[in-house]
Amino acid sequence: xxxxxxxKQVPATNDAKIDPETKRIIREGLKAILNPFDTYALEEAIxxxxxxxxxxxxxxMGPPKAEAVLREAISLGVDSAILLSDxxxxxxxxWATSYALSRAIDTIGGVDLVLCGKQAVDGDTAQxxxxxxxxxxxxxxxxxxxxxxxxxxxMTVKRMHEDGYDVxxxxxxxxMTVVKGINTPRVPTLKGRLASxxxxxxxxxxxxxxxxxxxxxxxxxxxxxxxxxPPPPRSSSTKRIEGSPEECANALLHELRLRSIV
Amino acid sequence: MRRHIQKKIxxxxxxxxxxxxxxxxxxxxxxxxxYNRVLDNGYCACITDxxxxxxxxxxxxxxxxxxxxxxxxxxxIHLNTFHTKVELDIILNTCQxxxxxxxxxxxxxxxxxxxxxxxxxxxxxxxxxxxxxxxxRYIGREYSDVFTMGVAFNPYEPADHEFxxxxxxxxxxxxFIITQPIIEKNAVVDKLLADYPDIPVVLExxxxxxxxxLSDAVGYEIPEDTxxxxxxxxxxxxxxxxxxxxxxxxxxxKTQFDKITDTWVS
Numbered sequence: 028x029x030x031x032x033x034x035k036q037v038p039a040t041n042d043a044k045i046d047p048e049t050k051r052i053i054r055e056g057l058k059a060i061l062n063p064f065d066t067y068a069l070e071e072a073i074x075x076x077x078x079x080x081x082x083x084x085x086x087x088m089g090p091p092k093a094e095a096v097l098r099e100a101i102s103l104g105v106d107s108a109i110l111l112s113d114x115x116x117x118x119x120x121x122w123a124t125s126y127a128l129s130r131a132i133d134t135i136g137g138v139d140l141v142l143c144g145k146q147a148v149d150g151d152t153a154q155x156x157x158x159x160x161x162x163x164x165x166x167x168x169x170x171x172x173x174x175x176x177x178x179x180x181x182m183t184v185k186r187m188h189e190d191g192y193d194v195x196x197x198x199x200x201x202x203m204t205v206v207k208g209i210n211t212p213r214v215p216t217l218k219g220r221l222a223s224x225x226x227x228x229x230x231x232x233x234x235x236x237x238x239x240x241x242x243x244x245x246x247x248x249x250x251x252x253x254x255x256x257p258p259p260p261r262s263s264s265t266k267r268i269e270g271s272p273e274e275c276a277n278a279l280l281h282e283l284r285l286r287s288i289v
Numbered sequence: 290m291r292r293h294i295q296k297k298i299x300x301x302x303x304x305x306x307x308x309x310x311x312x313x314x315x316x317x318x319x320x321x322x323x324y325n326r327v328l329d330n331g332y333c334a335c336i337t338d339x340x341x342x343x344x345x346x347x348x349x350x351x352x353x354x355x356x357x358x359x360x361x362x363x364x365x366i367h368l369n370t371f372h373t374k375v376e377l378d379i380i381l382n383t384c385q386x387x388x389x390x391x392x393x394x395x396x397x398x399x400x401x402x403x404x405x406x407x408x409x410x411x412x413x414x415x416x417x418x419x420x421x422x423x424x425x426r427y428i429g430r431e432y433s434d435v436f437t438m439g440v441a442f443n444p445y446e447p448a449d450h451e452f453x454x455x456x457x458x459x460x461x462x463x464x465f466i467i468t469q470p471i472i473e474k475n476a477v478v479d480k481l482l483a484d485y486p487d488i489p490v491v492l493e494x495x496x497x498x499x500x501x502x503l504s505d506a507v508g509y510e511i512p513e514d515t516x517x518x519x520x521x522x523x524x525x526x527x528x529x530x531x532x533x534x535x536x537x538x539x540x541x542x543k544t545q546f547d548k549i550t551d552t553w554v555s
Binding site for chain 1: 308313314344346347350351354373376401402403404
């Protein structure tokens with residue numbers, strides 16, 4: 028089975044702050060990490076390869092420094108990695124991004140399965156996986172929580188939704204986005220990490236993937252971000268309860284009752 | 290472990306390189322140098338396991354990959370409960386094949402990236418989560434008589450609770466105790482030594498000058514400008530607790546390492 032895993036370098040959102048003037052994330056000094064949801068896609072791909080044979084290729088689009096997440100993927104056990112990096116890709120929205128990724132997948136050739144995390148934690152759109160499927164005109168299963176069975180022609184998966192799950196048969200080639208909990212992602216081994224330092228990661232430009240540059244970047248993106256703003260701050264306060272253990276317990280119970288918690 | 294104390298063998302913490310380091314090769318070289326210095330001086334190298342939930346490389350893979358020597362009496366591997374069952378067995382099998390004798394079993398600190406052992410993984414379906422107790426029971430069952438296991442003791446927790454936990458740990462197979470950092474004579478440690486005279490106790494000596502970093506561990510705020518002399522504290526601990534071993538955390542290898550040889554004089 029030939030599997031491509033699409034991964035993204037994102038800012039560590041725990042530390043993210045938004046510029047009050049521009050309403051954009053302040054990226055300076057922000058640590059860049061592998062999108063947490065992508066770790067589940069990588070793990071699933073590696074497990075499928077280990078069970079059924081084949082190869083796993085990690086694919087990412089971003090600035091040159093995004094190579095770091097591809098090296099991380101190598102250290103986890105994927106076989107090779109490709110970076111799409113060029114000024115022409117800059118400013119792409121989810122539609123243009125999924126177009127570029129689909130062109131790369133087509134260029135790789137012979138791919139049976141594309142795996143993505145359910146969404147990236149910086150944009151939270153969950154659109155790139157389905158976008159790739161649309162561009163390739165492949166079947167897709169989103170929010171996959173379990174792979175039940177793999178046959179030559181396709182796989183049976185569970186798709187999570189709010190009230191339970193759907194059992195779906197998905198013929199190859201297919202695109203799947205996976206949710207947290209589908210597996211337990213491994214952490215890199217030292218051997219893997221050392222190997223990742225030595226591997227060559229090719230950088231593909233639009234011409235390498237036969238992409239129409241008119242469909243890339245800001246100009247190729249139908250979406251416009253009109254406004255970004257931070258969520259309202261959570262209101263929280265601390266109340267210190269003093270007294271004997273019994274008095275404290277009674278006061279705590281009173282406070283909880285006031286808030287209808289007990 | 291009793292022999293370590295009698296022979297004045299320090300336990301020196303050697304922190305493994307972090308997973309997210311950007312200078313891995315330099316960090317590996319530094320780790321190897323520290324490890325070798327500890328062994329060459331006859332001390333015991335203690336390698337932590339994702340301390341504070343920060344992802345780092347495993348002690349066993351570091352020893353293997355860097356072809357470091359293992360002297361059974363001089364290596365201790367920390368082992369916490371944040372592993373998959375597969376990883377746990379690989380670590381234990383590697384320890385066994387390398388001849389590593391000492392394990393420090395701790396519940397440990399998790400993180401988003403670290404898996405947690407499940408009760409079924411260690412044959413402990415009667416509990417809701419795996420602690421060092423279930424971990425030790427598993428090791429004792431699956432690797433009978435292979436390892437000497439130690440446990441952590443925190444004198445800053447409510448004493449009744451901590452001693453009850455200690456009893457469970459000893460019942461599960463713990464054969465020595467390593468405390469949280471001790472910076473002065475401590476009544477709970479005194480009680481520990483009085484009530485458990487047959488169990489070797491190793492005190493953690495805090496070798497960093499930044500005492501305020503211990504605020505969370507001791508449960509009260511230590512001002513950042515608090516003056517602290519680690520070497521003087523180590524000497525005080527030797528004088529006050531001559532029956533105990535010493536675990537040196539955050540030891541400075543440039544300035545402190547060569548001086549500790551003459552510190553244990555009792």
